[in-house]
Amino acid sequence: MTEQPTRRRPTLDEVAERAGVSRTAASRALNNAPNVSRDKREAVLRAIKELGYVPNPTARALATQQAGAVALIISGEDPAVLADPFYGQVIAGASTVLEETDLHLVLCLATSARGQIRVKQLLRTRAVDGVMLMSLRGDDPLTSLALAAGVPAVFGGKPLHGQVPYYVDVDNVLGARQATEHLISRGRTRIATLTGPLDTDVGRARRRGHLEALTLAGLPYRAEEAGDFTERGGMAAMEALLARHPDLDAVFAANDNMAAGALRVLGRAGRAVPADVAVIGFDGLAVSEITEPPLTTVHQPIRNIGREMTRMLLALMAGERPSPLILPTTLVQRDST
Amino acid sequence: MTEQPTRRRPTLDEVAERAGVSRTAASRALNNAPNVSRDKREAVLRAIKELGYVPNPTARALATQQAGAVALIISGEDPAVLADPFYGQVIAGASTVLEETDLHLVLCLATSARGQIRVKQLLRTRAVDGVMLMSLRGDDPLTSLALAAGVPAVFGGKPLHGQVPYYVDVDNVLGARQATEHLISRGRTRIATLTGPLDTDVGRARRRGHLEALTLAGLPYRAEEAGDFTERGGMAAMEALLARHPDLDAVFAANDNMAAGALRVLGRAGRAVPADVAVIGFDGLAVSEITEPPLTTVHQPIRNIGREMTRMLLALMAGERPSPLILPTTLVQRDST
DNA sequence: CCCAAAACTGGAAGCGCTTCCAGTCCGTTT
DNA sequence: AAACGGACTGGAAGCGCTTCCAGTTTTGGG
Secondary structure, three states: OOOOOOOOOOOHHHHHHHHOOOHHHHHHHHOOOOOOOHHHHHHHHHHHHHHOOOOOHHHHHHHHOOOOEEEEEEEOOOHHHHHOHHHHHHHHHHHHHHHOOOOEEEEEEEOOHHHHHHHHHHHHHOOOOEEEEEOOOOOOHHHHHHHHHOOOEEEEOOOOOOOOOOEEEEOHHHHHHHHHHHHHHOOOOOEEEEEOOOOOHHHHHHHHHHHHHHHHHOOOOOOEEEOOOOHHHHHHHHHHHHHHOOOOOEEEEOOHHHHHHHHHHHHHOOOOOOOOOEEEEEEOOOHHHHOOOOOEEEEOOHHHHHHHHHHHHHHHHOOOOOOOEEEOOEEEOOOOO | OOOOOOOOOOOHHHHHHHHOOOHHHHHHHHOOOOOOOHHHHHHHHHHHHHHOOOOOHHHHHHHHOOOOEEEEEEEOOOHHHHHOHHHHHHHHHHHHHHHOOOOEEEEEEEOOHHHHHHHHHHHHHOOOOEEEEEOOOOOOHHHHHHHHHOOOEEEEOOOOOOOOOOEEEEOHHHHHHHHHHHHHHOOOOOEEEEEOOOOOHHHHHHHHHHHHHHHHHOOOOOOEEEOOOOHHHHHHHHHHHHHHOOOOOEEEEOOHHHHHHHHHHHHHOOOOOOOOOEEEEEEOOOHHHHOOOOOEEEEOOHHHHHHHHHHHHHHHHOOOOOOOEEEOOEEEOOOOO
């Protein structure tokens, strides 16, 4: 039945005619704008129902000069970035906010040369009314591109270089400092860190917080290894760390994935956690609850990040000038420290 | 500077004027259609460059009656479905294919009542040129909705009820059978299974494959517990299973997440894997490589699913009638069996 | 050198909806 | 009863691009 020659869908003109009013009036009734008498409004509504009329979003977009969509742009060198549940959470948060509007979410992975070009196009053609950008690396050209495009843009996490006016972030420095201070409070003195990529703001900020805590406590021990925020990368980094600093008694991993990897490596190496080595993570992802042992971690409200980015974008699109937002982190004590 | 009164962007008319040709010719040159002399074509291209002209996608969409986008609709009762890296892979696969076209990807989470309504709207208003649907539960109304909408639609995995003409799936029955046969070949005789949700086709199909293998081998032992495809759910199910069937000597988990959960529970319960209990999963996600011990699993080409769904959708949109596709699975032997 | 076929051209008609603006109607105010 | 502000109306002008079609110019064969 669906194969029937797809009878052309009714237009607003037909609705107007059937209701015996002008197209203008029909449009007003449709959008329940003022200046339509009660009678006509009802007549139009009835006609709409009878005809099964559905407004054409493209035509509306052309007339109103609004795309009716916002984009979430995820950068990174590998399409596998999405394997990180982190983004899933952000997307979920964004979705819940967008559900309340009539904006669609277009997802762009700027993970290949081709992808970057597509994003550029998206920005230039103004195919969306606003964009959210995430996980930009050091001098990601997307940053300036987005800023220059004149499209409302909010960033998830500050880009490493360049100031951006609108962003949502968590206090990475403070969170990391709390993490390391927690380890210190447990009596650890040879505290190593598995950092994130150091060409990202989040990677550096967490490292900085860690170092601040060490300095403040007057601890001279320094040991670190860079990871890539994946569990696998965390394993490799932990192995390297263990080889170079076999005497470490605690590890601050810059995220839970890497912490989970570290736990495995420590387990295989025969180090008891937390007896021999205490481990703390960052994120508060589901994985942190089910590691062996359950992971103490610095929890960040990821879903909220998506939600707040979206709210900020909506505000921006509405002509407001929202302030950057720094979300708080909280230490969640479990069994690995 | 971006605050400057946003000088109106040039239109095709202005390009045409500057190039000294008609708008028609300009359009043709732009889309490099035939019937434009070399001279004019070049003049237009030059004007485009000089003016920094960028075509307005909305106007084009209105004129061509094509939205220029396809949707990926993910159903499920919880926005957290996206936490499963599975979808990340599918999205990545879809993206790589779409990158080669000029279609955008709009992502819809039909995970709430509001979300369902939005999807319905999306379908009715024809805001996209095609849709891909995933993870539909038993009698998900989305199935018939999508079919009735008259929009090209391809399904990821067969819906439980109702035949759909276009879908991409893996041979879940066969894959599951291989898994259990593998366990049997390792000499196991008391083989339990952690099933997926039994109101999904994938959940039932894998269970069926498991049972087929048992029947074929003449093994009378039956033990199963339903999970929800999450690691956490796998843990709960494994605990229940262990309590009711303490004598089991092998477990087929319907996906890797649950298998990972099962491994943890078995570890805590003091059962050695694979010595006491052999475990096999399904999916071949990254997690299967880093569990302790590394997990033997039935690998399915997830990225390809996204890719092939997209290709199928493109074919459908091009007026072809592609055949459903069943992707093969392969057994990946690691250390848990 | 003539004529039909092939290759261009560009005016004009949309695609479906929003919104400005010049009016029309009415109930009040004085 | 004349004047007035406010609530409706709907014709018409777009929004920016594609494409049909009738007409014009080139080509190429005979």
